[in-house]
Amino acid sequence: MSPLFTVIIPAYNRADLLRLTLKSLDAQTFRDYEAFILDDGSTDATPEVFKEFAGRPGWNFVRFEANRRQGGCRNYAMERAAGDYVTFLDADDLWLPRRLEKFAELIARNPAAGFVFSNGYILREGRLTGKFFDEGRAVPRGKLPPYMAISDKWLPYVTTNVAFKRTVLEKTGPFRQDLSHLEDMELYVKILRDWEADFIAEPLSVYRIHSLTSNPASLTLKWDDGVADFREALKTAAPDPAARRELEDYVYLKQAEVYLKNLQPGKAREYLRLAHSRGPAWLKLFAGSLLPASSLALLRGLYALKRKAAPSSDAAMAEAEAWVKELENPR
Structure with a gap:
C-alpha cells in the first residue's frame, strides 16, 4: 500500500x-x-x-x-x-x-x-x-x-x-x-x-x-532572477490584462521594497518606474527611495531593534518557540 x-x-x-x-x-x-x-x-x-x-x-x-x-x-x-x-x-x-x-x-x-x-x-x-x-x-x-x-x-x-x-x-x-x-x-x-x-x-x-536568506547580495540577485521567472509564470498563467497589471504592480513594488531594505534606492526606483499605477504604496516607496542610504540604514536598524525587543503575546507562537529550542538543545 x-x-x-x-x-x-x-x-x-x-x-x-x-x-x-x-x-x-x-x-x-x-x-x-x-x-x-x-x-x-x-x-x-x-x-x-x-x-x-x-x-x-x-x-x-x-x-x-x-x-x-x-x-x-x-x-x-x-x-x-x-x-x-x-x-x-x-x-x-x-x-x-x-x-x-x-x-x-x-x-x-x-x-x-x-x-x-x-x-x-x-x-x-x-x-x-x-x-x-x-x-x-x-x-x-x-x-x-x-x-x-x-x-x-x-x-x-x-x-x-x-x-x-x-x-x-x-x-x-x-x-x-x-x-x-x-x-x-x-x-x-x-x-x-x-x-x-x-x-x-x-x-x-x-x-x-x-x-x-538574509545576505543582501544573494537576496537581490535572487529577486532579479525571480522577476524573470515571474514573467515566465505569467506566460503560463495567461491572466486577463487587468489581473496581469495588478500582479506586475505587486511584484515590482515588492522588488523595490527589497532594494530599499538593502540600501539601494536607485535600483528601487528602477522597479517603481515599471509599475502601472501610482497609489499610496508606490508614493511611500518612492519617497523612501529619495532618502540617502545612511538614513535608510538607520531606519532599518531601528526596525530590527524593535522587532528583536518586541515580546510575543501569541501563546501558540511561544509554545512553538519553546519546541524549537528543545529540538536544538534536548535535555
Missing part, C-alpha cells in the same frame, strides 16, 4: 542546518510517509549528517556527485515517489510535529483539493518573529484562476508549506529546470488549472532566516 505522503528534502551545503530539519521530520506525529533526502553534491559534512539518520523506515538517502539544483533534485524524487501527495521540506526549515497530521486531516476533509498549503512561522536570531500571514486573513480557496498561484498576493504559501496530488504531474509535467528560482510557482500555476486549492491558517512550519 502506498504512503499518503512523499516528503522531498534537497540539501546543498546545509549540514549546519540539515540535522535539525531531519530531527523535525523524525518528530512527526503522522508516520504514513516516505522521504527522499537528496545531497546535491555538497562539499561539507552533509554525508555525515545522513549517517546519523540512516535506518529510518521509508527514508531514502541519495547523493549526487554533480549539482542538479533544487528543481533537478525534486524532479528526481518525484519520478520515484509512491505517495499520494508530494510535499517539500527545505533543508534549512523545520516542520512542527503535527504538520503532516494536519495536512492529512485537510486532505480527508477535502479530497478535491489538489494543492494545499499552511501558514508558517519565521525564525530570526533564535526567536520566532512573525507568521507568513495573519490567521484571520481572507485567503481564497476552491477553484481559483491559475494566476493566483503567482506571488503571495492571493495565496501566501512558500514551498516548504505546500503539498499537491502526485497524479497532477501526469498532466503538468515536472519542475522546469530552465527557471532559476520560481520553478515551483510556475508548476503550481499549472496545478490550479485543474484542481482546487485549500489551506490551513495554523502555522505548521518554521522558516529559518540565516546568512544566505
Whole structure:
C-alpha cells in the first residue's frame, strides 16, 4: 500500500542546518510517509549528517556527485515517489510535529483539493518573529484562476508549506529546470488549472532566516532572477490584462521594497518606474527611495531593534518557540 505522503528534502551545503530539519521530520506525529533526502553534491559534512539518520523506515538517502539544483533534485524524487501527495521540506526549515497530521486531516476533509498549503512561522536570531500571514486573513480557496498561484498576493504559501496530488504531474509535467528560482510557482500555476486549492491558517512550519536568506547580495540577485521567472509564470498563467497589471504592480513594488531594505534606492526606483499605477504604496516607496542610504540604514536598524525587543503575546507562537529550542538543545 502506498504512503499518503512523499516528503522531498534537497540539501546543498546545509549540514549546519540539515540535522535539525531531519530531527523535525523524525518528530512527526503522522508516520504514513516516505522521504527522499537528496545531497546535491555538497562539499561539507552533509554525508555525515545522513549517517546519523540512516535506518529510518521509508527514508531514502541519495547523493549526487554533480549539482542538479533544487528543481533537478525534486524532479528526481518525484519520478520515484509512491505517495499520494508530494510535499517539500527545505533543508534549512523545520516542520512542527503535527504538520503532516494536519495536512492529512485537510486532505480527508477535502479530497478535491489538489494543492494545499499552511501558514508558517519565521525564525530570526533564535526567536520566532512573525507568521507568513495573519490567521484571520481572507485567503481564497476552491477553484481559483491559475494566476493566483503567482506571488503571495492571493495565496501566501512558500514551498516548504505546500503539498499537491502526485497524479497532477501526469498532466503538468515536472519542475522546469530552465527557471532559476520560481520553478515551483510556475508548476503550481499549472496545478490550479485543474484542481482546487485549500489551506490551513495554523502555522505548521518554521522558516529559518540565516546568512544566505538574509545576505543582501544573494537576496537581490535572487529577486532579479525571480522577476524573470515571474514573467515566465505569467506566460503560463495567461491572466486577463487587468489581473496581469495588478500582479506586475505587486511584484515590482515588492522588488523595490527589497532594494530599499538593502540600501539601494536607485535600483528601487528602477522597479517603481515599471509599475502601472501610482497609489499610496508606490508614493511611500518612492519617497523612501529619495532618502540617502545612511538614513535608510538607520531606519532599518531601528526596525530590527524593535522587532528583536518586541515580546510575543501569541501563546501558540511561544509554545512553538519553546519546541524549537528543545529540538536544538534536548535535555
